[in-house]
Amino acid sequence: MRLATWNVNSLSVRLPQVLDWLAAQSASGSPVDVLALQELKMTDDKFPAEAFAAAGYCAQWFGQKTYNGVALLSRTPATDVVKNIPGFDDDMARVITGTVDGVRVIGAYFPNGQEPGSEKFEYKMAWLKGLRQWIKNELLVHPKLVLMGDYNITFDELDMWDPVGLQDTIHCTEEERYHLRALIALGLHDSFRLFDQPPKSFSWWDYRDFGFKRNRGLRIDHILISTALKPLAQACVVDKLPRKNERPSDHAPVVLTLA
DNA sequence: ATGCCTCAGCTCCTGAGA
Numbered sequence: 001m002r003l004a005t006w007n008v009n010s011l012s013v014r015l016p017q018v019l020d021w022l023a024a025q026s027a028s029g030s031p032v033d034v035l036a037l038q039e040l041k042m043t044d045d046k047f048p049a050e051a052f053a054a055a056g057y058c059a060q061w062f063g064q065k066t067y068n069g070v071a072l073l074s075r076t077p078a079t080d081v082v083k084n085i086p087g088f089d090d091d092m093a094r095v096i097t098g099t100v101d102g103v104r105v106i107g108a109y110f111p112n113g114q115e116p117g118s119e120k121f122e123y124k125m126a127w128l129k130g131l132r133q134w135i136k137n138e139l140l141v142h143p144k145l146v147l148m149g150d151y152n153i154t155f156d157e158l159d160m161w162d163p164v165g166l167q168d169t170i171h172c173t174e175e176e177r178y179h180l181r182a183l184i185a186l187g188l189h190d191s192f193r194l195f196d197q198p199p200k201s202f203s204w205w206d207y208r209d210f211g212f213k214r215n216r217g218l219r220i221d222h223i224l225i226s227t228a229l230k231p232l233a234q235a236c237v238v239d240k241l242p243r244k245n246e247r248p249s250d251h252a253p254v255v256l257t258l259a
Numbered sequence: 260a261t262g263c264c265t266c267a268g269c270t271c272c273t274g275a276g277a
Contacts, residue, residue, distance in 0.1 A: 009276085010266055039276085041267065066267055067275075112277060120275095152277070171277065204277070207264035218277075250265080250277080 001101060002030055005148040005221055006242075006253035007038040007109070007204075011069070014249055015048055019055055021242055021253065022073075026056075032255065033075050034100050036107025038150045040069030047071070064093035070149075072107050074100045088130030095131075097138075103229070103258075104142030106135075108149035116173050124152075128179035136186050139226060147188060148223040150204075150251065153180045155190060159219035161200065171220055188224040191236040191256050203238050204251045212243055223256045232259040 002025070008014040018037070025032045035057075040047070044063040052059045052073055061071035062083045070093060072078055078098025084090050097106045108131070113124035139145055153176045157163035166172050184190065192201075202217030211217060223236060235257040243252040 013266075039266095112275080114275080114277085150277095169277095206277070209263055211264090220277080247265090 001033050001103070001258045002255060003034040003105065003146055003148065003223065003258070004032050004253050004255040005036040005038070005107065005150070005223060007150040007221060007249060007251035009039050009041070009249040009251065011037065011040040011048070011071075012042055012046070013247065015051060017242055017245055017248070019051060022055055022057070030257070031075065034105055035073040036096075036105070036148050037071040037073065038069075038107070038109035040071060041066060042069055060096055060098055062093045062096045068093045068109055070094060070096045070107050070109050072096050072098050072105060074098070076101055078105070085127075085130050085134050087134055088127065090127070094127075099142070102144060104138065104145040106138075106145070106147045108147065110150060110152045112152050113170050113176065115170055116168070116175070121170075125175065125179070132179065132182055132186065135183065139186060143226060143228040145226040146223060146229065146256070147183070148254070148256075150220060151180065151222045152220050153177060154218055154220055155180060159202070161202065161216045161218065171218055183224065187227050189227070189230050191223045191225050191233050192219070192254065194230070194233050195236055201238055203254055205243065207250050221251055221254045223254055225256070229258060233257070234259055
């Protein structure tokens with residue numbers, strides 16, 4: 001089973017690239033079974049369900065005008081679908097959850113936070129707390145659980161292109177990392193770090209200043225897996241190829257292979 | 260550095276992203 005997460009920064013713009021990427025994965029003999037998308041930036045009526053169906057994917061989606069919006073694509077239908085975080089009031093479309101082939105899959109677009117100390121940062125902290133309280137219960141009901149998406153948080157210096165210059169800036173603050181570690185403490189594992197990785201591995205690069213070409217990026221897209229799934233993990237990689245497209249998203253997909 | 264790109268929208272500028 002292969003699972004992936006990709007912040008596409010507008011599905012309207014990126015749809016052809018998503019379809020191409022899924023087709024290329026299938027053609028290579030290892031199709032992606034579940035793909036979580038973030039930043040659809042479209043209302044539900046605009047979601048291209050037919051295009052995904054033609055490509056062999058069922059879809060669940062939770063859109064919103066202009067910002068946010070998430071979707072879960074899967075080769076077999078997702079059941080018990082939940083939108084956003086139960087128990088946490090939110091007017092933004094950030095989370096979609098479903099059970100696929102016995103695995104509870106949560107796709108999430110974590111708040112950006114803008115700047116430490118800002119109102120948006122406080123919202124991010126509250127959201128992270130709400131997420132954790134819900135995940136804690138979800139793990140009890142669904143021991144086989146995957147939490148993947150755009151976390152907008154780095155774990156440590158390994159996830160930063162400039163650990164000194166970016167110290168305490170957004171995505172790299174101690175407060176944000178506290179919440180990330182608290183998720184790990186619930187019994188989740190950063191699947192990417194279960195394996196040897198190239199140095200300076202990132203999942204996002206700024207559009208400006210040739211960020212990708214100079215590999216000035218951050219690793220902020222993560223696939224966390226529960227302890228029950230950990231023995232099944234076989235590989236986790238960032239696929240940088242789509243970032244080399246002519247009009248790419250600023251994020252690259254992250255792909256996990258489970259036995 | 261109030262900058263640099265990219266995207267959506269009450270679109271020819273602004274807000275937000277990260």
